[in-house]
Amino acid sequence: MVKAVVGEESRLKSVEDRLSHSAVPSQVGLVIGKLSPISDRGLVFDLVPTPPNDAGEPACSIVDSGRDEKKKGSKGKSQTDSSSLFIDKDWVAEHARQVSRMLLGGVKVLGIYIWINESSFKNSSVILCQTVKGVAEAAPLLETDWSERLLMHISYSPRSLRPCDFKMGKVLASLQTFRCTYTFDLR
Numbered sequence: 568m569v570k571a572v573v574g575e576e577s578r579l580k581s582v583e584d585r586l587s588h589s590a591v592p593s594q595v596g597l598v599i600g601k602l603s604p605i606s607d608r609g610l611v612f613d614l615v616p617t618p619p620n621d622a623g624e625p626a627c628s629i630v631d632s633g634r635d636e637k638k639k640g641s642k643g644k645s646q647t648d649s650s651s652l653f654i655d656k657d658w659v660a661e662h663a664r665q666v667s668r669m670l671l672g673g674v675k676v677l678g679i680y681i682w683i684n685e686s687s688f689k690n691s692s693v694i695l696c697q698t699v700k701g702v703a704e705a706a707p708l709l710e711t712d713w714s715e716r717l718l719m720h721i722s723y724s725p726r727s728l729r730p731c732d733f734k735m736g737k738v739l740a741s742l743q744t745f746r747c748t749y750t751f752d753l754r
Contacts, residue, residue, distance in 0.1 A: 570607040570608070571607070571608050571609070572608070572609040572610075572611055572717065573608060573609070573610055573611070574600075574610075574611040575610075575611065575612050575613065578612065578613045578614070579611065579613075579614065582613075582614045583721060586682045586721060586723070587723060591625070591682070592628075592629050592683070592684075593625075593627045593628060593629050593652060593681070593682060593683045593687070594616055594617075594625075594626075594627065594681070594682040594683075595616075595617050595626050595627040595654055595659055595679055595680070595681050595682075595698070596614055596615050596616035596617050596679065596680050597614070597615045597617065597659075597662065597663055597666055597676050597678075597679060597680070597702070598611055598614060598676070598677045598678045598679060598680050598717050598719055599611070599612050599613045599614070599615055599666070599670070599674060599675070599676060599677065600612045600613075600674065600675070600677050601673055601674055601675065601677075602675070602677060602708065602715065609677060609717060611677065611717070611719075612674065614680050614719070615666060617658065617659050617662045618662070620655055620658045624655070626654065626655050626658050626659055626662070627652060627653060627654040627655070627659075627681070627683075628652075628653050629650050629651070629652060629653075629683065629687055630650060630651055630652065630653045631650045650686070650687050650690065651687060651690040651691045651694070652681070652683055652687055652688070652690070652691035652694055652695070653694070654694050654695070654698045656694070656697055656698045656701045657701070659679065659698055659701065659702060660698075660701035660702055660704070660705040661705065663676045663701075663702040663705045663706040664705040664706055666706070667705070667706035675706070675708055676702060676706040677708075677716060677717045678699055678702065678703075678716035678717030678718055678719065679695075679698055679699055679702055679716075679717075679718060679719070680718075680719040680720070680721060681695065681718070681719070681720055681721070682721045682723065683720070683722070683723075684722060684723055685722050688720050688722065695718060699716050699718055702716065703716050
């Protein structure tokens with residue numbers, strides 16, 4: 568089981584800044600990195616947003632289930648937010664399948680991230696679990712079962728980045744690069 572996650576500081580800060588400056592109320596995407604079963608640690612290299620589907624619709628959106636009536640009481644409490652999240656689970660799973668085919672060198676799709684406010688996140692646990700399970704089935708890890716996936720919540724209200732025990736660091740420097748050149752003589 569992964570007990571700690573270390574994210575590439577430069578990439579994740581730029582993703583967080585891009586999301587905070589955008590006008591989108593929600594976004595879903597893939598967490599790309601490596602799991603280390605020996606040290607119980609996950610390394611997150613990047614967050615890849617899921618593109619719009621073939622119809623041009625976003626992969627996720629906030630669904631307003633209506634607001635509850637004001638609670639009757641002497642203090643006049645405010646309305647309760649009952650909005651939840653809609654995710655095109657099949658499209659996110661297909662995105663995970665395609666991205667996992669392109670990754671090399673032990674780099675894998677580790678799970679999903681979600682950019683949404685805190686209350687909508689709390690109201691959407693079922694759809695999030697179904698989406699993570701779909702991604703796990705579409706892009707399997709040989710070392711672990713589907714329960715070993717990451718769900719990273721980036722909240723904009725209040726602004727925070729919260730998966731499990733998360734730290735920022737320089738993890739891309741630990742990767743090695745190999746370049747192969749082939750010469751063909753076509754006669």
